[in-house]
Amino acid sequence: MDIRSDPETVQTRTIWSLRTRSTVFPSLMVPTKLTYPVHPFKPNFCQGLSVLPHGFQELVLQRKLLADLTATLDYAYGGALDLSRPDVQLQDAREWIRTERRHAVAAKFSGKIPHSNTRWIASYRWTSGPTLTPVDLFNTSAGQADPYLNVFLRQPIPVNFLSGHMEVLVDLRNLLAQGYVPVMGRDGRTVYLVQSARSVRGGVAFNF
Numbered sequence: 001m002d003i004r005s006d007p008e009t010v011q012t013r014t015i016w017s018l019r020t021r022s023t024v025f026p027s028l029m030v031p032t033k034l035t036y037p038v039h040p041f042k043p044n045f046c047q048g049l050s051v052l053p054h055g056f057q058e059l060v061l062q063r064k065l066l067a068d069l070t071a072t073l074d075y076a077y078g079g080a081l082d083l084s085r086p087d088v089q090l091q092d093a094r095e096w097i098r099t100e101r102r103h104a105v106a107a108k109f110s111g112k113i114p115h116s117n118t119r120w121i122a123s124y125r126w127t128s129g130p131t132l133t134p135v136d137l138f139n140t141s142a143g144q145a146d147p148y149l150n151v152f153l154r155q156p157i158p159v160n161f162l163s164g165h166m167e168v169l170v171d172l173r174n175l176l177a178q179g180y181v182p183v184m185g186r187d188g189r190t191v192y193l194v195q196s197a198r199s200v201r202g203g204v205a206f207n208f
Helices: 043-049 090-096
Strands: 014-021 056-066 069-083 097-113 118-127 148-161 164-173 181-184 190-193 199-207
Touching: 090 097, 090 181
Parallel strands: none
Antiparallel strands: 014 056, 056 069, 069 097, 097 118, 118 148, 148 164, 164 199, 181 190
């Protein structure tokens, strides 16, 4: 966006971004059974992750609506891990994890409150079906957003500290507690598999 000398004249622009990525893993390169000396995940789970980017597509639209308000729309289509059979035992869950094709749409708004200089980001990412992993696991575009409803706040604090300044950070994720997949544990209790847990995080940042 370009702001001219006249405060009532604001020029905006629209950013278009189209990205496709296709990865092919020949059957000779991926053995049917993988073994690791020490590894936190089962071999079948790692083999499923290795083929996630196959045929992935993404479209990002971004527009500056006001001087302190930007809107972003992100669409993605690709593979994600899903539990094909519900209500299974936790120790058997890996046998029912499959790679499924899913659509994902995210809407994100970001801006700054003029008087307090508070920077904020509000986003919601919807997926066409239940998943255990995001559709675009390595999204670094302008449309990147965490799953479901999220709010991020960054508030400067007027405190002089060694010629720098301090900011308070608040990160609210998955406020509606969506995407929880229940499985049964060995002790009979319900365990939830989720790609983004509902959480409240906070911190302090010092900039010099």
